[in-house]
Amino acid sequence: MTEFTVERARAGDERALFDLIATALHRPAPHDDLWERCDPSVYSLDRKFAAYTPDGEPLGFTGSFRSDLAVPGGALVPAAAVDGVAVRADSTRRGILTGLMDRQLRDCADRGEVAAMLHASEATIYGRFGYGVAVKAAEVVVDSRRARLRPGVPLSGSVRMVDPERDPGLLPRAYRRVGPHRPGMMTRPDAWWQRGRHLVLGRGGHHAAVHFDDAGEPDGFVVYKPAASDHHGHVNSLWVRELHGADLGVRLNLWRFLLSIDLIEDIHAGGRPVDEPLDLVLTDPRAFRITDVEDSLWLRLVDVPAALAARTYGAAEPVLVGVTDRQLPANSGCYRVGPDGVERVSADPELEVDVETLAMLYLGHWRASLLGQTGRLGANPDVLARADVLFTTAEPPWNGTGF
Numbered sequence: 395m396t397e398f399t400v401e402r403a404r405a406g407d408e409r410a411l412f413d414l415i416a417t418a419l420h421r422p423a424p425h426d427d428l429w430e431r432c433d434p435s436v437y438s439l440d441r442k443f444a445a446y447t448p449d450g451e452p453l454g455f456t457g458s459f460r461s462d463l464a465v466p467g468g469a470l471v472p473a474a475a476v477d478g479v480a481v482r483a484d485s486t487r488r489g490i491l492t493g494l495m496d497r498q499l500r501d502c503a504d505r506g507e508v509a510a511m512l513h514a515s516e517a518t519i520y521g522r523f524g525y526g527v528a529v530k531a532a533e534v535v536v537d538s539r540r541a542r543l544r545p546g547v548p549l550s551g552s553v554r555m556v557d558p559e560r561d562p563g564l565l566p567r568a569y570r571r572v573g574p575h576r577p578g579m580m581t582r583p584d585a586w587w588q589r590g591r592h593l594v595l596g597r598g599g600h601h602a603a604v605h606f607d608d609a610g611e612p613d614g615f616v617v618y619k620p621a622a623s624d625h626h627g628h629v630n631s632l633w634v635r636e637l638h639g640a641d642l643g644v645r646l647n648l649w650r651f652l653l654s655i656d657l658i659e660d661i662h663a664g665g666r667p668v669d670e671p672l673d674l675v676l677t678d679p680r681a682f683r684i685t686d687v688e689d690s691l692w693l694r695l696v697d698v699p700a701a702l703a704a705r706t707y708g709a710a711e712p713v714l715v716g717v718t719d720r721q722l723p724a725n726s727g728c729y730r731v732g733p734d735g736v737e738r739v740s741a742d743p744e745l746e747v748d749v750e751t752l753a754m755l756y757l758g759h760w761r762a763s764l765l766g767q768t769g770r771l772g773a774n775p776d777v778l779a780r781a782d783v784l785f786t787t788a789e790p791p792w793n794g795t796g797f
């Protein structure tokens with residue numbers, strides 16, 4: 395049995411830990427030149443935990459950065475964005491991740507964070523730690539040769555290609571204007587942009603275009619990369635990494651820009667909203683296809699009373715929700731949840747749910763009745779019908795930030 399202790403990551407281990415993650419994820423580690431160009435704050439050891447052998451060798455790692463998550467109704471709650479989890483391949487399945495997750499969750503709770511969130515490499519890892527799939531996302535493809543916008547599609551402003559290396563503040567400014575306008579979206583700290591710039595744009599090959607409103611202010615952007623899509627190596631595909639706009643008109647104008655790029659036959663984009671309405675704006679709706687829908691944001695409610703109180707609810711009679719949380723037992727209890735607010739009560743619950751499934755319900759992607767019918771939570775049909783109205787949101791949540 396490997397001996398290890400879980401503790402705050404030790405000063406001086408920054409690069410070793412980053413390399414540990416890269417190796418575990420089978421990615422190239424950043425070369426010396428890139429590492430030296432990075433601002434040290436991007437890899438600060440604040441909020442990072444590691445598992446060490448008695449000799450001080452790192453075996454595992456987890457880290458996060460602070461963000462704010464948009465919840466139904468528009469409020470932002472403080473959240474930990476967990477952006478790196480890895481255990482060295484010779485030391486897996488010995489409880490190292492379990493120790494790291496436990497330490498990290500307690501740290502989030504001590505910091506007063508309401509939630510933790512992550513994008514999972516595998517869907518079998520995080521449920522046991524109370525994370526549930528709260529947001530799903532679509533992979534889409536547009537046949538650029540067939541796709542023409544219908545007349546009357548509302549478009550405004552203009553799109554201009556930019557060099558984010560030359561004007562590093564432009565994309566962050568546009569994202570701030572876009573804002574976390576939909577449940578599941580999040581704020582991006584400066585370090586996120588630093589890392590994005592160095593590790594994504596810095597790797598080369600990506601282009602960026604910004605959308606400007608009629609007053610000349612940036613209110614959307616797209617980052618994309620041309621790629622070969624046939625066996626001769628001809629570049630005739632685009633891969634969209636990000637596409638954001640302050641409103642639908644801005645997003646459609648960015649799609650119009652992508653569709654206007656010469657020599658391109660198909661445009662691929664991952665991590666898109668499940669309700670991306672491109673089929674509604676094309677003369678040939680079949681030029682747009684959703685090729686996959688997958689789990690996107692995994693959410694862990696760290697402070698259940700604060701999380702329940704932060705969101706709004708549909709108009710229905712309140713439901714008594716009984717929550718079970720093995721890792722953070724202070725969350726376990728019964729809550730009366732209704733459109734007029736949430737309070738902790740001493741009563742028998744009408745709906746029983748563990749903290750993982752509550753996270754699935756929380757941002758509005760899943761209907762309570764479906765979760766009940768599939769055995770994920772317990773309640774009678776009348777209660778489920780009320781919970782459907784309370785928890786369902788006007789639009790499905792979306793995250794849209796890679797981390």
Ligand SMILES: CC(=O)SCCNC(=O)CCNC(=O)[C@H](O)C(C)(C)COP(=O)(O)OP(=O)(O)OC[C@H]1O[C@@H](n2cnc3c(N)ncnc32)[C@H](O)[C@@H]1OP(=O)(O)O
Binds near residue numbers: 477480485490522
């Ligand atoms: C947010 C992100 O960064 S996602 C990236 C996650 N990292 C990776 O995928 C990199 C490659 N994989 C790894 O580094 C490791 O295998 C990890 C981090 C996924 C798991 O670390 P481990 O130390 O092996 O986990 P640990 O031993 O604590 O396992 C806890 C439980 O989860 C299970 N488990 C762990 N990983 C997996 C997995 N990939 N698939 C299925 N079950 C798993 C274990 O079997 C164990 O179950 P048990 O409690 O019933 O015995």
